[in-house]
Amino acid sequence: MKLTRSAILVLLLLTFxxxxxxxxxxxxxxxxxxxxxxxxxxxxxxxxxLHEFHEVIYQIWHEAWPEKNTQMLKELLPxxxxxxxxxxxxxxxxxLQDKQNAWTKGIQNMAGIIETYKSSAAAGQNExxxxxxxxxxxxxxxxxxxxxxxSKEIDSYHQELYRLYHYYMPAYDLxxxxxxxxxxxxxxxxxxxxxxxxxxxxxxxxxxQALIDLKSSLDQLKKTLQDHAPNDQVIAAIATMHDxxxxxxxxCE
Numbered sequence: 327m328k329l330t331r332s333a334i335l336v337l338l339l340l341t342f343x344x345x346x347x348x349x350x351x352x353x354x355x356x357x358x359x360x361x362x363x364x365x366x367x368x369x370x371x372x373x374x375x376l377h378e379f380h381e382v383i384y385q386i387w388h389e390a391w392p393e394k395n396t397q398m399l400k401e402l403l404p405x406x407x408x409x410x411x412x413x414x415x416x417x418x419x420x421x422l423q424d425k426q427n428a429w430t431k432g433i434q435n436m437a438g439i440i441e442t443y444k445s446s447a448a449a450g451q452n453e454x455x456x457x458x459x460x461x462x463x464x465x466x467x468x469x470x471x472x473x474x475x476x477s478k479e480i481d482s483y484h485q486e487l488y489r490l491y492h493y494y495m496p497a498y499d500l501x502x503x504x505x506x507x508x509x510x511x512x513x514x515x516x517x518x519x520x521x522x523x524x525x526x527x528x529x530x531x532x533x534x535q536a537l538i539d540l541k542s543s544l545d546q547l548k549k550t551l552q553d554h555a556p557n558d559q560v561i562a563a564i565a566t567m568h569d570x571x572x573x574x575x576x577x578c579e
Contacts, residue, residue, distance in 0.1 A: 443459065
């Protein structure tokens with residue numbers, strides 16, 4: 327059967343529409359996957375460059391320094407400079423942005439220690455080199471402590487809170503807000519059941535009160551949602567709960 331010019335045009339348009347639909351679906355899936363990956367990256371309190379730097383720190387602290395092997399300390403200098411260069415370029419994930427000022431100061435302090443390490447090595451000042459190696463290890467430990475979560479339960483809570491506060495609330499995605507609050511309720515129960523972190527034994531009373539306040543603010547947020555309150559009231563309840571979380575972390579520090 328011979329097709330008319332009009333029929334051919336219609337078939338071409340239908341084919342184009344079908345292909346465009348597939349492309350749009352692919353693009354939508356890709357965008358969704360990219361957004362999910364982005365959120366997961368931002369909610370991980372991991373700094374890979376810090377873990378990599380641990381390799382040379384381990385050799386300094388557990389091999390060269392105990393044996394007072396200053397020659398090994400000198401030989402490790404290229405690895406120190408390489409690892410520190412990567413550390414300087416490392417960006418903190420979104421979930422750790424409140425630590426940025428302290429992190430920047432820690433990196434600056436480490437830079438000064440490494441300069442002392444280098445000058446001591448070059449001048450053959452072995453005692454000064456050993457002291458610089460000790461200071462370098464100490465500063466590394468401070469950076470690790472800075473980004474280390476108080477507990478895995480609190481870190482898990484923070485990861486979901488980050489999604490709620492930085493993604494779902496600004497877009498006012500009510501479905502995701504409700505789902506996120508349900509997740510936070512479960513994770514709050516895990517925090518309450520978990521043993522008190524050892525580092526908080528001396529500040530137990532303040533910690534427990536801060537936790538009670540956080541739980542109360544989360545309960546209030548849930549009630550606000552159940553009451554179908556206006557958007558501004560929901561946003562205010564989320565902000566209050568976020569503030570209570572920050573206070574809890576402040577107590578932990």
